[in-house]
Amino acid sequence: MTGQRFAELHLDHVRRAFGDTVALQGMDLTIKGGEFVALLGPSGCGKSTALNCLAGLLPLTGGRITLDGKRIDDLPPEKRGFGMVFQNYALFPHMSVRRNIGFGLSMRKTAKAELNRRVDEAVRLVQLEEHQHKFPAQLSGGQQQRVAIARAIVLEPPLVLMDEPLSNLDAALRLEMRTEIRRLHQSLGLTTVYVTHDQEEALALADRLVVLRLGEVQQVGSPEEVYAHPVNRYVAGFMGYRNMIPVSVSAQDDDQATVRTEDGIELVGVKREELSDKAVAAVRPEDFTVVSEAGDNTLEATVEIVEYHGREQAVEARLKNGEQLHVRTNSRLAPGDTIRLKVPTERVLVFT
């Protein structure tokens, strides 16, 4: 069982509006056969809209979608034949697990023997042998999710679309199913578009990330690229840069900027965009080191809240001007301590 490979799926200025709200504005994206692409973004940024447009469940209000040069955005979903895993699974409640999985095949009038063989194979693939005669209501969330995946991939679709398929599961099962999805993707040679608002999930699964905000693509790149080199403050915020310290720019050259916090402390960081005089310095909580002496790139703050997280502590501290900082550190701190936090130049990203 392998997906029918295509060479290239091309989204060309795909646009979708609901009345006055534009849910997706001019999305350009090329998906290559065999790729695992994650659409990542906060709630309401247009991820589901993009996926539904791809599946054919929502007509476009502009742009075009082509599959190996053939235009497909005017085809109804049943003619596109992309597999889809819905966020609520959308299993047919009146059909057994087997009939759910075999639904697509029976719609295609597949011969009985062939249908049974392929359903057996799919059931085995998602390890549901014991549950294949049950109804969806008799399954746990994780099992339902497997049925939804099996139902979508048994047809060997050229493209599998998944809309936050793990969001209804608990943390442990989420990790397990995440590995499962990646395993299926690789072993079956699928092409997958996966929607999530969880950056960790996206980084772990995808070959390529597409970060969306308010219906606009912010950045497309490999997980490493997006994680290490976010192009703007929104992507940075999504990639774990929880501290956005307002600064004024005192000097900048091609790749570095010298900035001053409102407390008057000078920081040198990596310049990610052309800057005017107001900017933000983005720093991840885990990139701070607690030091004993003042020095370069060192902030001073007062500890407010300490959360114990096993090996490290999550600390909320406040700069003198009242700006809040999130810090992760191994040092034992207590509320009320005054601390010095050093951050290396390459770990400070300066955005407008």
Added chain:
Amino acid sequence: MTAVTDRASLKHRLAEKGVDRVLWLLVPGAVFVVLLFVYPFLYGLQLSFQPKGGGSPFQNYVTFFQDEYLAETVWITLRLGLPAALFNVLASIPIAFRMRGRFRGKRALTTLLVVPITLGTVLTAEGLLAFFGPTGWFNRIWMALGADEPAKLTHNYWGVLFSLIITGFPFAFLLTLSYLSGIDPTLEQAAATLGASRRQRFRTITMPLLAPGLAVTFCLSFVLAFSVFPSAVMVGNPAGETHVMSIAAYETALRDNDFAMGSAIAMLMALVMLIVIGVVLVWRTTLYRGATGGKG
């Protein structure tokens, strides 16, 4: 000390079985049902076993089936009630299907479809007489199209059937619409991505999930139509073709002053309805009747 905990735990145990103060909320309803339904029903039942002329307690029932004019009412009423209910349920499926989801003018259209409820049977009957009568609009057009004589559509079977359809449709439609809206639309979307055409989706997803609701809708529509009275008099032929059970019961009880026999007819009416409903509901148990909200 122990007395207090005992009392508390008894209260808990009862609450677990659903016995708590919320039960008091049932009291007004229960009193209502007993006074207005159970008591009159039992009174009528025992009355029907006390024939006016004396004799066997079953005499009224025997008379009913021996008297052809009376026995025939069962068939006459079924012949009106079943087609009317069936038509209303079947007609409301495509309309409710089309009216699902949001679109402009939905509220206006729903209002239009539901208005006949507010008219009442008498107004509907008068409207029918004016429209379908021998000199009504319908027949004027019919004659203008070259017919030799006006079509006879009132004071017979057809007049009553039309009236039942007009007054019964809104109920069937509203029920069907609410059952249909209870089906998760992503189920059909999922079927579409799996290659099911519009017709296949309707046949394999929508209909099986809707069928139990349609069975209930049919039962309610049937009960409404089966107890037809005013329109059978006004637009029907109450002495012949549309001599329905409720007319027979009314005439026997209030014209002939035989309350016992009237009660017997009313009991038989209830029995026929129960048989039809029973058959439909037995069929319904063979269907899937769980949640229709997707996840299950």
